[in-house]
Amino acid sequence: MERRRYLTALGVLGTTGLAGCLSDDSRNSDDGNGTNGDDNGSDTNAESNSDDDVPVSEVIDSYFEAAAAEDTAALADIVHTSSPLHPDSWEGDGWEFQGDRYEDIEGYDTEMVTADGSVDDIRELEAAQFWFQETDLEEEIGSEDIALVDVEVDGLETDGPERWVLVTEDDEWRLFFRGVVDDTPADPKEAFEEPIEDEDNDVVKEIDWDYEQEDGDGTLSDAEWARVVLTDSPGIDAETVRIESTIAGTELEFYNDSEGELSTSWAGNWGAVQLNPDGDQIVVTAVQNGTEKVVHREHYLPDKDS
Secondary structure: OOOEEEEOOOOHHHOOOOOOOOHHHHHOOOOOOOOOOOOOOOOOOOOOHHHHHHHHHHHHHHHHHHOOOOHHHHHHHEOOOOOOOOHHHHHHHHHOOOHHOOOOOOOOEEEEEEEOHHHHHHOOOOHHHHHOOOOOHHHHOOOOEEEEEEEEEEEOOOOOOOOEEEEOOOOEEEEEEEEEEEOOOOOOHHHHOOOOOOOOOOOOOEEEEEOOOOOOOEEOOOOOEEEEEEEOOOOOOOOEEEEOOOOOOOOEEEEEOOOOOOOOOOOEEEEEEOOOOOOOOEEEEEEEEEEEEEEEEEOOOOOOOO
16 A cells, blocks of 8 residues: 655635645546446446546545535535535535634645445445445445545544545546544454552442443433443542543543642543443543543453453
């Protein structure tokens, strides 16, 4: 996989747009009819694309420019019409796009994963099952060209590289989906670290492993959850307490909202985190003056010995 670097000129953002250092990948070298050499056009993935067939920087630059300008008409031109990211999917429900988070982008790195992706590759991304649970992707885009690119952006707060899915439509490459790779280990126990017990209950009072979470419609969630209850009588000073399930990737924080000698406004609160059904670990971290300390780490094992 070749790693490429693109810079954006933010001084003119919103007027002339993003200036990209477009390499050879900015050309689409199909045969002019969008079939990339497939005469019958029935399966555009039948012929292999090269990395340079996919105009990665052109699509990304156009998306960031439109997003920063909150130009939904421009977004509609760069996003695939079958995508949940397309304005038609959310404007009709009264949602409003806010592009503030894109204004400070300084540049981005890209790494081509594959220029010949598949619908199965899309389904492997986290959140894809949710967004496409009622969508027949084979019918929607299965005959189109699909490319997957890892994108890491400077100036945009993310947990790491995002995997962008680009799909052709009317012979043009468009953004179809953005998600993170589901890197859940086959055996979660392999990622477990040594348990740490908050023996004095300085931060953690208890963990309720039988907690049941409701979905938005008021029904009980089918997922596994745990409720972490923080102590009423803190034994340490912490301006922030972070609770996370490291395998499922759920995280929440309680911040100090008052000034004083002891930063304990988080005391007595509780938070629920989703668990990986095959095993997980809950980690509770106390943060004070930029120093982080893990005060509790406990494993979840869904069997009779857990």
